[in-house]
Amino acid sequence: xxxxxxxxxxxxxxxxxxxxxxLPYFSGEFGNAASIHTPGQxxxxxxxxxxxxxxxxxxxxxxxxxxxxxxxxxDNHAVFGVVVQAFLPVPTSKNPDPSPHIITTAIEHxxxxxxxxxxxxxxxxxxxxxxxxxxxIDLDELRQAVRPETVLITVMHANNELGTVQPLEEVGRIAxxxxxxxxxxxxxxxxxxxxxxxxxxxxxLSLSAHKFYGPKGxxxxxxxxxxxxRQLLYGGHHQRGFRPGTENVAGIVGLGKAAEIARExxxxxxxxxxxxxxxxEQGLLAxxxxxxxxxxxxxxxxxxxxxxxxxxxxxxxxIALDLKGLACSTGAACSSGAVEPSHVLTAIGLPPEExxxxxxxxxxRHTTEQEIDFALQVVPSAVEQLRELSPxxxxxxxxx
Amino acid sequence: xxxxxxxxxxxxxxxxxxGLVAVAMSGGVDSSTVPALLQEQGRPVVGLTMQLWNxxxxxxxxxxxxxxxxxxxxxxxxxxxxxxQHLKFPHYVVNFEAQFEERVxxxxxxxxxxxxxPIACTNCNTDVKFEPLLRMARQIGAERxxxxxxxxxxxxxxxxxxxLLRARDESKDQSYFxxxxxQQQLSRSEFPLGExxxxxxxxxxxxxxxxxxxxxxxxxxxxVPNGNYVQFIQAYSRASGISLHGSEGEIVTETGxxxxxxxxxxxxxxxxxxGLGFAVGKPLYVISIDxxxxxxxxxxxxxxxxxxFQIEDVNWVSCDTPDAPLxxxxxxxxxxxxxxxxxxxxxxxxxxxxFDSPQRAITPGQAAVFYDGDRVLGGGWIR
Numbered sequence: 001x002x003x004x005x006x007x008x009x010x011x012x013x014x015x016x017x018x019x020x021x022x023l024p025y026f027s028g029e030f031g032n033a034a035s036i037h038t039p040g041q042x043x044x045x046x047x048x049x050x051x052x053x054x055x056x057x058x059x060x061x062x063x064x065x066x067x068x069x070x071x072x073x074x075d076n077h078a079v080f081g082v083v084v085q086a087f088l089p090v091p092t093s094k095n096p097d098p099s100p101h102i103i104t105t106a107i108e109h110x111x112x113x114x115x116x117x118x119x120x121x122x123x124x125x126x127x128x129x130x131x132x133x134x135x136x137i138d139l140d141e142l143r144q145a146v147r148p149e150t151v152l153i154t155v156m157h158a159n160n161e162l163g164t165v166q167p168l169e170e171v172g173r174i175a176x177x178x179x180x181x182x183x184x185x186x187x188x189x190x191x192x193x194x195x196x197x198x199x200x201x202x203x204x205l206s207l208s209a210h211k212f213y214g215p216k217g218x219x220x221x222x223x224x225x226x227x228x229x230r231q232l233l234y235g236g237h238h239q240r241g242f243r244p245g246t247e248n249v250a251g252i253v254g255l256g257k258a259a260e261i262a263r264e265x266x267x268x269x270x271x272x273x274x275x276x277x278x279x280x281e282q283g284l285l286a287x288x289x290x291x292x293x294x295x296x297x298x299x300x301x302x303x304x305x306x307x308x309x310x311x312x313x314x315x316x317x318x319i320a321l322d323l324k325g326l327a328c329s330t331g332a333a334c335s336s337g338a339v340e341p342s343h344v345l346t347a348i349g350l351p352p353e354e355x356x357x358x359x360x361x362x363x364x365r366h367t368t369e370q371e372i373d374f375a376l377q378v379v380p381s382a383v384e385q386l387r388e389l390s391p392x393x394x395x396x397x398x399x400x
Numbered sequence: 401x402x403x404x405x406x407x408x409x410x411x412x413x414x415x416x417x418x419g420l421v422a423v424a425m426s427g428g429v430d431s432s433t434v435p436a437l438l439q440e441q442g443r444p445v446v447g448l449t450m451q452l453w454n455x456x457x458x459x460x461x462x463x464x465x466x467x468x469x470x471x472x473x474x475x476x477x478x479x480x481x482x483x484x485q486h487l488k489f490p491h492y493v494v495n496f497e498a499q500f501e502e503r504v505x506x507x508x509x510x511x512x513x514x515x516x517x518p519i520a521c522t523n524c525n526t527d528v529k530f531e532p533l534l535r536m537a538r539q540i541g542a543e544r545x546x547x548x549x550x551x552x553x554x555x556x557x558x559x560x561x562x563x564l565l566r567a568r569d570e571s572k573d574q575s576y577f578x579x580x581x582x583q584q585q586l587s588r589s590e591f592p593l594g595e596x597x598x599x600x601x602x603x604x605x606x607x608x609x610x611x612x613x614x615x616x617x618x619x620x621x622x623x624v625p626n627g628n629y630v631q632f633i634q635a636y637s638r639a640s641g642i643s644l645h646g647s648e649g650e651i652v653t654e655t656g657x658x659x660x661x662x663x664x665x666x667x668x669x670x671x672x673x674x675g676l677g678f679a680v681g682k683p684l685y686v687i688s689i690d691x692x693x694x695x696x697x698x699x700x701x702x703x704x705x706x707x708x709f710q711i712e713d714v715n716w717v718s719c720d721t722p723d724a725p726l727x728x729x730x731x732x733x734x735x736x737x738x739x740x741x742x743x744x745x746x747x748x749x750x751x752x753x754x755f756d757s758p759q760r761a762i763t764p765g766q767a768a769v770f771y772d773g774d775r776v777l778g779g780g781w782i783r
Contacts (some may be wrong), residue, residue: 313536319492320540323420323446336477337493338451386539 004371006328008211008303008364009160009188014254015213015365021257022215025250033247034238043249050256057259058186058205059196060222066242067252070219071187073232074206075111077221077243078183079154081229082204083119086151101125101149105137105166106347108156111206112185113343116154125149131348135164135295142171146178153182157200158189161344161360162295163304165193172201181227187211187219191262192270192301203227209251213365214258218251265365273363274302280361280372281305287380290396294345294358303363306345308354311393312386315339317359320382326375329360353392421590422537424529424547425449425483425491427476429612430593431548432483433601436608437592438546439487446542447491449480450533452500452524453623458635461625482611494536496528503527505623509633509642512666515689516765519577519734520621525549526580534588544588551575552594552774553586556718562586563718564776569597576734579769579779580715633666649694654687654703665689668696671704671761689764705758711768711780714749718775721745728770728777730755732762743770743777751780 025046031039033047051062068074079102089098104116106128116126127145129137137155146153153175158165168184175182183204186195191212197205204227208219223229223242235244262269284307285291294306309317314330318339321328331342345355361375387393421438425431425447435445455461455473477493484491504523511518529547537545550567551574562583567573581589593601605613624632637644647664662668672686687699716722722745729738730753740756753768762782769779 313539315494316536316539319446319494319536322492323490323541336449336451336474337481338495338497340495385541389535389539391535 001325002374003325004327004374006326006361006363006367006371006375008367009163009360009362010329011210011216012213012364013366014210014215015258015261017261018214018254018257022250022254025253029249031249033249034236043247046253047247047249050252050259053256053260053263054207054220055222057190057195057263058207058222059198060205061225063240064197064222064225066221066223066239067247067255068219068221068243069217069248070210071109071185071206071208072111074187074208074219074221075109075154075183075185076115077232078204078206078229079112079115079119079152080232082152082181082183082227083124085228085230087228088151089148095148098149099123099125100151101127101147103127103129103142103145103150103153103155105129105131105155107131107135107159107162107344108154109160109185109187112154112156129155133295133349134298135159135162135344135348136298137166139167139170139174143174146174146180150178150180153180155182155184156188157184157186157195157205158193158301158304159295159344160188161342162298162306162348163188163300163362164295164298165189165300168200168202175203176201188304189301191259191266192303194266197222197224204229209255209258212258212262215251215254218248218255220255269365270302273365273367276367276369276372277303277305277361277363279369280363280375281307283372283376284379287376288383291383294350295348304360305362306358306360308350308358309383310354310357311390311396312357312383313390314357314359317382317386320386321378324378324382326378329362330358331356420444420446420542422540422542422545423447424533424545425480426548427479427483427612428548428618429605429610429615430550430601432480432610432612433605433608434546434548434592435483435487435489436604436610439489445489445546446540447480447484447489448533448537449477449491449493450500450528451477451493451495451497452528453505454497455625458632458639460635461631479612479615486611487608494533496532499528499532500524500623505636506640509636509640509666511765512629512633513637513642513644513647513664515665515668515691517669517763518765519767520623521577522580522767525577526585530581530585530589534585538588544590546590546592548593549574549578549591550593551578551591553589553591555587559719561718561720565594565718566771566774566776567591567593568595572598575776576731576767576769576779579717579767579776580713581717582715586717630667647694649696651696651698654697654699659698662696665691665694665696670763685761701760704760706762707758708752708754709762709768710746710750710752710783712750712783714745714751714778714780716778718772718777726770726777728772730768730770732759732768732782733766738771741770749780750783 029042031043033043051065054065055062083100086100091098102116120126129141131137155166155171172182181203184202185206187206187208190207203224205222210216231242233244238244288309290310292308294308318330331339341355345358421443423435423445438445481491504520508518508520534545550572552565554563556563566575620627644664650658651660651662652658668686670686684698685704686696687703688697725742725744727742730741731738739759742754744752746752764782766782767779768782770777
């Protein structure tokens with residue numbers, strides 16, 4: 001079966017050059033980067049080259065990059081690490097219990113959301129900023145949420161489901177004015193849009209290799225020099241003690257190579273992919289009655305479109321399309337693999353039935369014109385087939 | 401794709417084509433054997449496992465250990481996935497939690513609270529498996545939905561009706577739970593195990609080397625941990641804001657003599673002897689439940705035996721609604737030996753059933769299903 005892939009936000013294939021760069025570090029150059037001897041030094045060299053490559057992708061210095069197991073660990077490290085280590089105001093009669101306070105958004109990835117919720121249970125206060133229909137937070141609301149005990153603002157760069165990009169420079173300015181640490185989950189933006197940690201004003205930034213053609217299980221946390229951050233794991237002295245554990249040399253090399261390729265091809269990729277994305281989006285809007293784009297008026301990553309097809313269940317459409325050879329995504333998979341209503345779509349104000357009727361198509365470096373044509377042929381007919389059997393579609397059609 | 405990626409190494413999946421069959425897979429041996437049988441017939445299959453209930457909803461019912469052998473436990477989902485991987489067909493977990501709660505769990509609790517004894521499996525079949533799941537099966541391109549039920553379906557070429565029949569293996573027969581199916585639902589369903597015995601099913605599972613071939617059977621109501629439905633009703637009511645306050649009441653004899661108190665009518669079912677909470681000379685049984693007065697009425701075994709009762713929401717399956725009383729065998733609970741009875745349609749989807757001889761513990765909320773030989777003529781809820 002001809003199989004086309006529109007789920008690059010979930011993961012991407014490892015670029016052949018990346019794989020080639022990694023392969024020597026499994027058996028030939030197998031040294032432990034923490035060892036003193038020559039094999040160790042060779043591994044260390046490869047790790048440090050990768051650190052520079054990753055730093056270059058986001059405008060950071062190499063010593064500000066810590067390698068982690070991926071986006072989830074980076075996010076947890078940032079959130080827990082800042083809060084545990086934070087200085088708090090002295091208790092006063094007015095404020096006898098100055099528990100630390102975090103500001104985040106309702107549309108974060110679960111890695112940030114659930115970390116904040118876990119802290120909430122142990123007494124940390126958390127403000128979850130709402131997002132509007134276009135997936136954007138309100139900066140005034142952010143300003144008003146700041147308190148003397150606010151120790152961290154964590155706002156994602158690009159949203160995984162919508163592709164919408166937050167105005168991080170503004171957030172960074174607000175954080176800097178109030179002297180609050182600022183973390184961003186850039187897992188969905190790294191490699192897709194230009195990132196400069198100094199321009200954005202972030203102190204901490206999470207990224208993950210497999211979202212930009214690197215291997216799974218490796219990521220990085222950018223930690224601005226001087227940031228007070230408690231380590232998450234305890235062990236040896238690897239990575240300045242920030243992240244103990246024998247370095248995943250092959251993975252780190254893969255991440256570095258993927259970052260290098262991303263930096264070189266980012267502009268050209270973005271132009272090409274956004275043209276294809278727009279063609280897909282416009283084509284589907286034209287061919288599927290009542291279809292709309294979620295977050296479409298916002299600044300978005302070039303590869304993502306999230307569409308609502310009223311009157312259908314996204315879960316059924318996803319399966320129908322998969323059986324026809326087209327892979328895309330809806331909502332978030334729970335531990336059993338069943339689809340749960342997307343907290344992002346609910347948070348931006350979509351009614352539950354529309355949240356369930358939404359599908360995400362995310363394109364990538366290998367998406368072709370022919371694949372877009374295939375999607376434009378298959379998706380409208382699948383939606384039509386679903387609507388014919390849908391008990392809710394007649395109401396949708398009538399209401400418009 | 402123009403480049404070679406890891407996707408080319410996925411197990412080959414069923415092409416969409418005429419005759420695709422969706423299989424409802426619970427992760428148990430029965431429903432796992434269905435795709436093996438269909439594949440032996442050369443038919444393309446797609447597996448669907450329903451996520452129906454989240455045990456975390458009622459954390460107070462959680463034991464200390466992992467949630468094994470419970471509804472939608474991850475183990476069962478993984479078992480279904482493992483079978484699909486083994487037989488190399490596509491498999492999806494689909495979320496019907498909202499429908500399950502609305503159409504099965506909440507009515508189950510409400511029925512108990514109103515003094516009836518419901519059958520959740522029938523609601524699940526009629527209103528979930530063969531309703532939204534069957535619809536989804538068709539939406540994704542399958543012509544039919546196959547399940548692991550022990551029952552048979554056949555088209556009667558003379559009457560043009562789809563008929564529901566008892567399973568060949570009488571000890572496994574589940575036709576009692578399927579009387580609510582419409583002609584359209586039956587026409588799009590398949591029960592491939594209907595002709596097989598349990599042992600034959602196990603043999604097929606072993607022959608196909610299914611990873612669940614030796615899995616023990618689960619007989620519990622899937623969403624009620626440990627089968628303790630009283631505890632479940634209390635926990636669910638608390639979590640859903642249903643007040644059980646004031647549900648306690650009197651236990652009385654048929655003559656109205658108060659002989660004890662109870663903590664809520666949901667703790668009782670007709671014919672129940674245990675748990676009446678007091679000892680008297682002769683065995684007493686619950687003979688009726690009066691929800692309006694919160695009374696549980698008890699009496700001796702003879703008082704439990706009645707002859708006539710009414711049913712509602714009657715569905716005629718293998719024949720049209722008869723215009724005259726009909727003589728058939730009626731079954732009033734899953735383990736009841738069908739007894740000769742006259743079924744008299746009353747209009748408004750009701751009917752009166754009169755047994756030839758009194759039957760024990762005719763219980764409101766259970767179903768009466770009438771048979772002509774192996775054929776399920778129809779059924780209805782006991783009022």
